[in-house]
Amino acid sequence: MEAAQAVRALGAIANESRLAVFRLLVSIGPDGLPAGTLAEMLDIAPSALSFHLKDLTHSGLLVQRPDGRRIIYSASFSTMNALLAYLTENCCQGQDCGVGTGMSCSKTA
Incomplete structure (x- = not known):
């Protein structure tokens, strides 16, 4: 992942509503949910949700697919994993520090 892509993705989730959408x-x-269901579950007005979905999709964190008259949104796990890898690629100067196992990024003797 390039730095510009990481900035775009981090910027997209740097909002409480967009973060809630992405986490949900x-x-x-991968099955995702239609926009209307997302709006109901998160109690977000449809017009506001549309704005947030557009931003998350533009950042690459969400993908959309048609399903009849509805659009289904789902998380892009490949983009999420690429972002996590980008953020942790230089963790602990390349030493195994348990990132991803719930352990903190600190060296122990």
Whole structure:
């Protein structure tokens, strides 16, 4: 992942509503949800949700697919994983520090 892509993705989730949308869709998995269901579950006005979905999709964190008359949104796990890898690639100067296992990034003897 390039730095500009990381900045765009981090900027997209640097909002409480967009972060809530992304986290919900990550928990739902690859099947995703239609916009109307997202709006109901998160109690976000449809017009505001549309703005947030556009920003998250533009950043690459969400993908959309048609389903009849609805649009289904789901998290882009490949983009999420690329962002996590970008953020942790130089962690602990390349030493194994347990990132991803719930352990803190600190060296122990």
